[in-house]
Amino acid sequence: MATVRLGYTKSRNGCLRCKQRRVKCDENRPCLACVRHNVECSLLSSSDASTPGGPSKSTPLPRRPRARLRSPARERAPARALVSSQPSPASTSDQDVPDTPDTVDNSLSNYFPNNEADWVADLKLMHHFITVASNTLFQPDMTSPYGDLWQVHIPKLAFLYPFLLHHILAFSALHLAYVLPEEYRKYMLTASHHQSIALQGTRQGLSNITPENVDALFGSSSLVFVGALAAGRPSPDNPDGPTLESLVDIFYLSKGIGGLLNNSDSALRNGPFGPFFTLTATDVTSPVLDCVSAQIDKYLVRVMDMSREDPVRMIIESEIASLTICIKRALVSTRSPEYRIIASWPNLMTDKFISLLRQRHPAALGLLSYFCVIMHATEPGYWFTRGWSFRIIQDISRSMTAPWDQDSVWALDWMTGRSGTAHSLPGIIQSTY
Structure with missing residues (x-):
């Protein structure tokens, strides 16, 4: 019995365009990549040229198309006031990316990486956020709504709003850079990558605040603030630590985002962030x-x-x-x-x-x-x-x-x-x- 083939194997039978672009060709006639890009596939020409009576090559069973999800960080902009501009991990990959984004019927299609190593790394970041990093956003003696907020509600909301998802991944990477100093530069690079994408999406969302996206934007504003502090604190690359100008930059950034949400209090009170807007008598002394x-x-x-x-x-x-x-x-x-x-x-x-x-x-x-x-x-x-x-x-x-x-x-x-x-x-x- 033939073994089931998992993944891809090397082949020299792909179409010319896929070879030129150095991407995997599925060898269908026409191949899916050429169909997606609306170009002529060379495999069709070779099929037409074959003699009718000649030996026919068995047509491979069509594989389920593997969605190639591409992150805007392939053309990332620097996350100003958060992390100094550094090359994105994705930009140093030896895998070429298609010159035209693929279209996938998925709200996250333009935000996920297009290779297994990257998305596995992102899953690790999400796991670290839910199990560890989110606990650092509130004090252990604080009541349960805060734990549920960052460990349950916000991650769930992030799957609807990719900019919030990238803020989460960035904060998780920043925390790993803090707890694993031997891998500091690796995780700071990762954080910079996600912060850049997150800020682009946040700016777009702030241009059209609605009752539906206001919770995601408020969560993003919170993570922008803590992310800026985490990125600017003393580090192996910045042993002298932050300056007054660094703090003023954060004030500008925080005020710019928070100011746009000032008129959304009523909507926020009815969402997962409601406890932040409720005055509850406490026995706290300071x-x-x-x-x-x-x-x-x-x-x-x-x-x-x-x-x-x-x-x-x-x-x-x-x-x-x-x-x-x-x-x-x-x-x-x-x-x-x-x-x-x-x-x-x-x-x-x-x-x-x-x-x-x-x-x-x-x-x-x-x-x-x-x-x-x-x-x-x-x-x-x-x-x-x-x-x-x-x-x-x-x-x-x-x-x-x-x-x-x-x-x-x-x-x-x-x-x-x-x-x-x-x-x-x-x-x-x-x-x-």
């Missing part, structure tokens, strides 16, 4: 937020000493109000208020305030110093924030002048344990990777 709030009150006094006509004063007064609101809301809505604050306040920042940060205006940097203290408090529970706050406050300190330098001094003292009430984390502060 010494760091108590101290930060007290220091912000002192900072506000100095802001009020500025001239009433000074436009900087008006900008900063508005930002103090929005940060204060974020602190109050976080304390009554989540068991991880510090992280909620650093994720939500950038969405409320005005363009003018972000511009002041970009210009390194000392008064604006004074308020950002307290943001750094809050971010520092998240580092024990969120790996992707580690290394950011200490390096940013050091960078801020280089630009400070009186009277605003006392804000950065207090923040640095808190982080290093020189403050009498500090909750220092020396192991995290000094860690590089």
Whole structure:
């Protein structure tokens, strides 16, 4: 009995066009590749030229066409503000890709890789996200809806919205780069590949927000933020860590996406992200937020000493109000208020305030110093924030002048344990990777 043939075997009987394009020909007459591309197949010509009475070659049974799914990352754009541009793993493959995308009746057809090695790697990333990486997006003592959200609901939603799927795969790769430093560059390259595709799809989705896609877009915005932090943290390729400009870039990116979703609260409340928008009384206390709030009150006094006509004063007064609101809301809505604050306040920042940060205006940097203290408090529970706050406050300190330098001094003292009430984390502060 003949054995069942699995996969493909080498053959020299393919059509000329498939040979020129260096792709596998199924040897049907005409072959499926030529039919898909609407071109003449050379196998038809050779069949017509055969003599009627001559020995006939048995016609092979038609194989079920193997969908060739092609990722837009074959022509990837750099994921700016996330990962520095690097060649995609797909672009270094020795397998040539058809010059025209194949059409497959599948909503994911343009997003999956076209060879087994790539899609197996993607399946590994999805498995790692569901079983490990998703657990790092919320605290273990937080209630079950958060676990179900990232392990069940969001992955299921991602199969309907490929841009969300690529955000998931990117975050999973970033986490593997963190836990497997010996394979850091491999996984950072993979993350960059998926982030590039994800951002393209996210931008398209944001141009037409609907009740149907708003949950996928909100999930994407969350993963954009954490992905940017994870990609920018201290690493073997970036031992000095992030700079103030790196953080401002993330603010711009986060605000741009979050701002477009501001009018979708009602739709989001009725979806899987509903718990994020529900104010639920908690018994959470936060010494760091108590101290930060007290220091912000002192900072506000100095802001009020500025001239009433000074436009900087008006900008900063508005930002103090929005940060204060974020602190109050976080304390009554989540068991991880510090992280909620650093994720939500950038969405409320005005363009003018972000511009002041970009210009390194000392008064604006004074308020950002307290943001750094809050971010520092998240580092024990969120790996992707580690290394950011200490390096940013050091960078801020280089630009400070009186009277605003006392804000950065207090923040640095808190982080290093020189403050009498500090909750220092020396192991995290000094860690590089």
